[in-house]
Amino acid sequence: MKTTVQLNEVLQNSPNLILYGAPILIGLALIELILTIKDKKGLYEGKDFLTSLFIGLVHLVEGIFTKSAFFLLVLWIYNTVPWSIPVNWATSILCYIVLDFLRYVSHRLSHEINFLWATHVTHHNSTNFNLSTAFRQSWTQGIKIIFYLPVSFLGFHPVVFYIVHQLALLYSFSVHTKMIKKLPKWYSYLFVTPSHHRVHHGRNRKYLDKNYGSTFIIWDRIFNTFQEEEEEPVYGILDQPKTYNPVFLVFHVWIDIFKKIGCANSFKEVFDILFKPPGEVKKANYTRQTNSKLSVKME
Known part of the structure; x- marks a missing residue:
């Protein structure tokens, strides 16, 4: 018989990896900044970095409230449906794969539907591409939580859902860099790499609306949205704002x-x-x- 999950159970067993990891992520961005200055690669711009950092910190604070509401909804759905999926390593990996597919759908629609683009454009409106670019997360992107609710309807445990969701976000952070060129072909065939994600952030005509994958690039290969990195991407959006506000x-x-x-x-x-x-x-x-x-x- 299915056991009802209480909120305190979720809170006790779901570490806030993003909140705890924030100082590490900022530290990694600062290390990349120092290395690029030392090597005179010019991958960072002072005002751009501070803007990205400010947007990211506000998003982190705002996320405390939106994510709390989101997981209350996740908890309610899980407790409402009459079925559940057992918790083990295999089902946790399956949960990650299902969530990653839903992230692909959400990400793609965020480029194809105007009001969803409004919740995502912030992530693209930097003319630089580095780890700090990953901090640029819109303060209105909480609207898109509806895309992830099927995970709960399928019966994945809320704690598993919460943890794999955070792991997916951390993986996404890691691919925002120009320091890593190309990774082995076997890895690049299955997983999103910095090279793939540089294409996604490029505004070159051939790069527009490509490589939506979050962890797995296989979705792009299946749905014909994959593009290999060829010439150097030009970063930003087509109607690039001329401000750091x-x-x-x-x-x-x-x-x-x-x-x-x-x-x-x-x-x-x-x-x-x-x-x-x-x-x-x-x-x-x-x-x-x-x-x-x-x-x-x-x-």
Whole structure:
């Protein structure tokens, strides 16, 4: 018979790896910074680094509240469904694989749906690529927790879910570097590498919307979103902000969305602004005419 899991059980058996690991992650970024300065590689920019660090620290504090709400929901779903998956090493690995696939789906849709792009663009709007870039996590990305709820519906234990989720985040941090060039082919065929993720952050035409994988690159190979690193990526986004203001870097796409919604004249236009791909929404120039009707012109 399935045993109901209590919140205190989850809290007692689920170490906050991200919170405990934060000083180590910041330390690794500082070491990379020192090494690149010493070798004159110019991979870091002072203002950019401080901006990324500030965004990351606010996200860490904000995450205490959003993740608490998220795992209360996870706990409720697990206790509601009548089935459960036994806890052992094999099922823990299976949980990681299932979660990684859902992270692929969430990540891909975050590039293909405009309002989800608003929750993710912060991670891409640096023209540098280094360990500190991983700190750039939007303060509104908690919206995307809905993509991970199937893990609980399947019956994976909340403690297992919480731990593998954090391990996945830590792995994602490790691939944000230019210090590691290419890894062995067998590893690169299955797992995301720094080379793969450099492509993902590139704004070169051939690199756009590629390599969404978090831990396993195999999803990209299966769903035809894989791209090998060839020429040096140019980092940032197509409409790159010319500022280091962290608040603007977090909310600039949201600001654009609400401005366009303010000019919308129908539910369909609001729907398009929210759910069409970012590029299509960006090309549409929404303006109000003198008769208060919406004029939409394609640039």
